[in-house]
Amino acid sequence: MVLPGVLFKMVDWFLYQLLANSYYRAATKIRSFCFQNKTTTTKPIPTNQAASYPSVSKCPLDCRATHTVVCDVNGCLLRSPSFFPFFMLVAFEGGSIPRAFVLLLVYPLLCLLNHDLALRIMVFISFCGLKLKDAQTLARAVLPKFFLENLHLQAYEVLASCKRRVVVTSVPRVMVEGFLKEYLNVDVVVGSELPMVAGGRFTGLLSAASPPVRSKVLKQVLGDAKPDVGLIRSRNNVEEQHFLSLCKEVYVVYGEDSTERNNGSSSVMPREKYPKPLVFHDGRLAFLPTPMASFTLFAWLPFGILLAILRMVLAVILPISMSRIAGAMSGIKVRVKGLERLQNTSCDHGGERSGVLYVCTHRTLLDPVVLSSALRKPLTAVTYSLSRTSEVLSPIKTVRLTRKREQDGETMKKLLRQGDLVVCPEGTTCREPYLLRFSPLFAELAEDMVPVAVNVSVGMFYGTTASGLKCLDPIFFLMNPFPTYDLEFMGRVPREWTCSGGKSSWEVANRIQKQLADALGFECTNLTRRDKYMMLAGNEGSVSQNR
Numbered sequence: 001m002v003l004p005g006v007l008f009k010m011v012d013w014f015l016y017q018l019l020a021n022s023y024y025r026a027a028t029k030i031r032s033f034c035f036q037n038k039t040t041t042t043k044p045i046p047t048n049q050a051a052s053y054p055s056v057s058k059c060p061l062d063c064r065a066t067h068t069v070v071c072d073v074n075g076c077l078l079r080s081p082s083f084f085p086f087f088m089l090v091a092f093e094g095g096s097i098p099r100a101f102v103l104l105l106v107y108p109l110l111c112l113l114n115h116d117l118a119l120r121i122m123v124f125i126s127f128c129g130l131k132l133k134d135a136q137t138l139a140r141a142v143l144p145k146f147f148l149e150n151l152h153l154q155a156y157e158v159l160a161s162c163k164r165r166v167v168v169t170s171v172p173r174v175m176v177e178g179f180l181k182e183y184l185n186v187d188v189v190v191g192s193e194l195p196m197v198a199g200g201r202f203t204g205l206l207s208a209a210s211p212p213v214r215s216k217v218l219k220q221v222l223g224d225a226k227p228d229v230g231l232i233r234s235r236n237n238v239e240e241q242h243f244l245s246l247c248k249e250v251y252v253v254y255g256e257d258s259t260e261r262n263n264g265s266s267s268v269m270p271r272e273k274y275p276k277p278l279v280f281h282d283g284r285l286a287f288l289p290t291p292m293a294s295f296t297l298f299a300w301l302p303f304g305i306l307l308a309i310l311r312m313v314l315a316v317i318l319p320i321s322m323s324r325i326a327g328a329m330s331g332i333k334v335r336v337k338g339l340e341r342l343q344n345t346s347c348d349h350g351g352e353r354s355g356v357l358y359v360c361t362h363r364t365l366l367d368p369v370v371l372s373s374a375l376r377k378p379l380t381a382v383t384y385s386l387s388r389t390s391e392v393l394s395p396i397k398t399v400r401l402t403r404k405r406e407q408d409g410e411t412m413k414k415l416l417r418q419g420d421l422v423v424c425p426e427g428t429t430c431r432e433p434y435l436l437r438f439s440p441l442f443a444e445l446a447e448d449m450v451p452v453a454v455n456v457s458v459g460m461f462y463g464t465t466a467s468g469l470k471c472l473d474p475i476f477f478l479m480n481p482f483p484t485y486d487l488e489f490m491g492r493v494p495r496e497w498t499c500s501g502g503k504s505s506w507e508v509a510n511r512i513q514k515q516l517a518d519a520l521g522f523e524c525t526n527l528t529r530r531d532k533y534m535m536l537a538g539n540e541g542s543v544s545q546n547r
Contacts, residue, residue: 056231056251057154061161067228069162070218070243071155073169073176075233076253077184078150079267080288083122083171084110086143088289090126090175094138097301099125104294119170119192120206127172127194128204135202137467139178141536142283147179150288151269155231155253159184160275162229166190166221170211183276190217214243279434279527282466282536284476286458297460304460304479307331311478315369315395323395324373333484336374341491342450355420357446361435361516362424363456364463365390365473370485371422371452372396380415381422382408384529389471405441412445421446425509427529429464433522436529438513440505447500451490451512453519458483466536488519 074083084107092100103125110118127135159165166188167180173191180186193207218227230247244250254267271278287293307330314326324334358379360367368381372395380397391398399415401408415421425438442449456463463477477483495501497511517524530540 053232053250053252055154056152056158056253059154059158059229059249059251061157064161064228065163067162068164068166068222068225069159069229069231070166070168070214070227070247071159071231071253072214072233073167073180074171075255076231077152077155077159077167078147079152079255080150080290081233081255082290083119085288085290085293086146086171086175087122087126088294089142089146089283089285090130090135090138092285092289093142093283094130094134095126100289100294101298104291104298107291116170116211119211123172123192123194123206124204126204127202130202130204132174132196132200132202135174136178137282137537139175141281141467143175144179144183145278145281145283146288147176148183148269148274148278152253152267153269153273154267156184156269156275158229158231158251159186164188166218166227168212168214168217172206183274185275188221190221215246218243218246277434279430279432279525280466280532280535281431282468284461284465284468286460286462300460300481301479304481305475307481308475308478312393312474316393320372320378320395321376323369324376327373331482332478333482334370334374334487335484336487336489338489338491339374341489354446354448355416355418357416357442357449358420358422358452359442359449359512359516360422360424360452361454361520361522362426362429363431363454364429364477365470366463366477366485367424367454368398368422369394369396371454371487374487377420379420379422380418382412382415384427385470387469387471390474393474409441409445412442416446425513428532430532431462431464433520434525434527435513435517435520435522436532437526438509440509443503443505443508443512444499447495447498449493449498449512451493451516453486453488453490453516455486455520456483457486466533490515490519 071077075081088100088103091103103122106121106125110121113121165184165186167176167186168190169176169192171191172194173189174194176191177189180189190212192211194202195205195207196202227247228249230243230250231253232244232250233253285297289297311327311330311332314330315323318326327334358371360371365386368379372379378396380399381394382399382401383391384401384403386398386400391400399411401411412421412423423442425440425442426436427439428436430436458477458480459482460480461476463473463480463483465473493508493512497503498508499505503511513524516522533539
């Protein structure tokens with residue numbers, strides 16, 4: 001009985017909002033343009049009224065410890081004038097590729113509609129049928145990266161200087177509330193509400209009270225008290241005029257291109273000024289999907305799939321000594337430094353040969369493969385929770401560890417007796433310039449250790465995931481037009497800095513972590529694999545062998 005009711009509401013909304021209401025508004029505009037009474041006493045709101053208010057860059061930040069600030073997300077806290085890219089992220093990451101393609105197709109129509117109706121259409125396409133749990137995961141793991149990169153510097157500084165922070169926005173609250181409260185310490189977030197049906201899925205239709213009217217919301221939240229500071233976008237509307245009358249001070253937030261009105265300063269938020277370090281994030285897209293960038297994405301997608309298949313086939317059928325050449329011909333760039341430091345890195349211990357243990361930072365699942373290609377010899381890689389598909393397609397030998405310390409130690413010792421071994425002590429990948437805490441087990445097993453600083457840059461897709469299908473990780477990485485791998489061999493670890501030289505395994509692991517972080521320009525952390533997966537996926541990172 002729920003489904004017919006939802007369908008009836010959808011049809012009713014479509015007929016009223018998209019057809020009748022739009023035609024009525026169009027007719028009203030034509031009538032007012034063609035038959036306007038010049039003697040009317042109604043005073044039009046000037047379009048340049050925002051220019052009479054000072055820029056947000058001129059707002060004093062001192063003595064605001066008791067003040068209240070009110071602003072919007074779209075056009076104020078974020079530099080982007082449109083929220084379309086963030087709806088595209090929801091459609092692509094939380095929905096599917098066809099859903100995102102439909103959203104891109106209707107973009108020309110959205111440009112012709114008013115803001116309210118265009119918002120409702122984007123919300124419907126992005127959220128219809130989406131589970132609440134998936135939307136919350138997106139808001140926690142995917143969107144914060146793009147919000148931080150798009151954060152308006154001067155607007156954030158004003159927000160951070162005030163004690164009480166209120167955000168009233170027309171976009172769905174589920175999209176922005178987690179970011180605003182966790183990263184910006186916002187006290188009150190009021191946004192559009194999305195009804196759900198049984199099973200925890202969104203209908204995609206905004207509730208009757210959405211989008212919220214700021215003047216009414218402020219009276220409900222603040223009572224008779226007036227906000228001390230109000231931030232408005234450079235393009236104000238009728239509803240904003242009522243909002244302005246409630247604020248003691250009003251400042252205009254200009255877009256990223258208006259550096260002159262921002263006292264010549266850039267509105268871009270540098271990474272070192274982020275309100276909270278961004279260490280973990282998820283999602284496949286490595287760029288903000290603006291309309292033009294989204295068009296490029298879908299135009300490239302068929303070629304990217306074919307290119308990924310070609311690269312995988314070449315990696316499997318060609319000898320490891322030729323894989324680097326084949327990769328370069330297909331657009332994969334591998335830059336290697338420090339190979340000359342690898343002279344005499346293996347030695348005998350009591351007549352028993354021991355292989356070299358290559359200790360790598362972990363960026364994608366292909367790290368051991370690229371390392372083996374750079375050395376032009378087959379290596380063995382130990383892995384945690386690698387999908388069965390990736391194991392079958394791997395051009396080098398992979399051995400699955402069990403996370404049981406003694407058993408894994410014996411396995412790695414046996415592999416070292418058979419040849420050279422690759423280990424990633426972080427236990428999982430990290431996309432940002434941070435190194436996770438190194439597990440010290442590797443330091444107890446070998447004396448011949450070579451740290452390798454590995455870094456990756458991609459332009460379109462990330463080759464890692466925490467909540468998606470891991471079997472697709474190599475495919476997405478290989479779909480990038482020109483991915484780049486950087487390898488730097490640090491040379492053999494001195495004997496006095498090994499367990500055989502009297503150091504503890506923790507001391508060895510921490511020193512190598514610091515050495516690799518310095519080489520890459522990264523920052524060391526105490527975060528672990530478990531921390532990453534608990535934050536991004538709500539689990540401890542165990543992956544089924546069939547995935």
